[in-house]
Amino acid sequence: MSESLQTINNHYELAIIGCGPAGMSAALNAKIRNRDFIFLGSEFCSPKLSKAPQIDNWLGFPEISGKELRQRFLDHVKSRGIPIVPFKVTNIYPGPPYTLVSKDQSFEADAIVIATGVSVNKLFPGETELLGRGVGYCATCDGPLYKNKKVAIVSYNQEGEDEANYMADFCAKVYYVSNYDSDLSRLDPRIEVKKGTVKGIIGTEKVQQLDIGEEQLPVDGVFIIRDTLPAEQLISGLEMEDGAIKVNHKLETSMPGLFAAGDCTGQPFQLIKAAGEGGTAALQAVKYLDSLK
Numbered sequence: 166m167s168e169s170l171q172t173i174n175n176h177y178e179l180a181i182i183g184c185g186p187a188g189m190s191a192a193l194n195a196k197i198r199n200r201d202f203i204f205l206g207s208e209f210c211s212p213k214l215s216k217a218p219q220i221d222n223w224l225g226f227p228e229i230s231g232k233e234l235r236q237r238f239l240d241h242v243k244s245r246g247i248p249i250v251p252f253k254v255t256n257i258y259p260g261p262p263y264t265l266v267s268k269d270q271s272f273e274a275d276a277i278v279i280a281t282g283v284s285v286n287k288l289f290p291g292e293t294e295l296l297g298r299g300v301g302y303c304a305t306c307d308g309p310l311y312k313n314k315k316v317a318i319v320s321y322n323q324e325g326e327d328e329a330n331y332m333a334d335f336c337a338k339v340y341y342v343s344n345y346d347s348d349l350s351r352l353d354p355r356i357e358v359k360k361g362t363v364k365g366i367i368g369t370e371k372v373q374q375l376d377i378g379e380e381q382l383p384v385d386g387v388f389i390i391r392d393t394l395p396a397e398q399l400i401s402g403l404e405m406e407d408g409a410i411k412v413n414h415k416l417e418t419s420m421p422g423l424f425a426a427g428d429c430t431g432q433p434f435q436l437i438k439a440a441g442e443g444g445t446a447a448l449q450a451v452k453y454l455d456s457l458k
């Protein structure tokens with residue numbers, strides 16, 4: 166189901182972001198507690214779980230494949246009547262209530278469980294330094310700022326093709342650097358596809374070039390489309406520790422009403438930890454919501 170077809174209310178008690186084992190476990194527990202919540206995910210939940218060839222450490226199911234376990238998780242969530250709303254969160258503005266933003270919609274939530282996993286892709290040199298000064302994660306959100314300018318889209322999935330096509334309508338030049346298997350036939354012919362590996366983003370005050378090894382592309386903006394956004398870039402000011410969201414044993418983060426669960430809270434990157442933390446985070450969020458009354 167496409168995000169634009171989904172009716173989203175202006176406000177929920179709880180928003181759960183990410184439809185991997187952590188998010189699904191959080192959603193089940195929120196449902197059992199009968200809370201007013203929305204469960205947000207990507208189009209495919211979860212790429213990581215589906216890639217596990219054989220899982221030996223999931224209690225009760227010896228030697229189950231990631232694909233099968235994923236299907237069982239999804240069936241369980243569906244059987245409880247919990248819709249997974251395809252809504253990629255690009256920003257969270259501080260609260261409570263927090264404002265959750267995607268490329269074309271936004272709404273508020275009193276509490277949030279972040280269960281977005283971790284990105285397997287390292288940040289590029291220059292990415293953090295130039296964030297907000299030409300580097301962004303949602304081209305369609307910032308698009309108008311780049312009218313008649315040159316931009317590059319670096320993408321790890323097909324979502325980047327839609328972003329690039331949108332930008333081609335008003336940018337002077339759009340480069341596309343793909344990091345996934347596709348014939349890119351959906352791309353607008355005005356877009357220049359570049360082969361190469363990103364070595365870094367160059368600029369002093371703002372983005373000036375994208376270094377792709379064999380050449381430096383002269384650009385004003387670089388948009389990076391990954392499956393998972395770095396957590397610290399989802400919401401500014403969130404306390405991190407060793408590259409993960411800092412949580413206590415109640416899965417509370419440094420912000421009130423904001424909980425985190427699963428791989429995004431750090432190692433071990435394991436299913437049982439993700440599912441356990443997801444359930445705990447949802448129950449703690451329910452307690453938090455009760456305390457507001």
Ligand SMILES: Cc1cc2nc3c(=O)[nH]c(=O)nc-3n(C[C@H](O)[C@H](O)[C@H](O)COP(=O)(O)OP(=O)(O)OC[C@H]3O[C@@H](n4cnc5c(N)ncnc54)[C@H](O)[C@@H]3O)c2cc1C
Pocket residue numbers: 182183184185186187188205206207209210211212213214216217218219220221222252253254255280281282283392393394426427428429433434435436437439
């Ligand atoms: C090849 C492989 C084999 C593995 N084998 C095992 C194993 O045998 N045993 C084991 O215990 N673990 C294994 N793991 C690890 C396990 O898959 C992870 O620990 C687990 O999937 C983490 O769950 P999660 O819910 O935290 O994150 P994920 O499963 O990564 O799910 C996060 C979800 O959130 C979505 N998302 C991210 N950002 C956003 C956003 N901004 N808005 C909306 N949605 C978003 C993502 O698209 C994704 O669907 C393996 C992993 C891999 C890659």
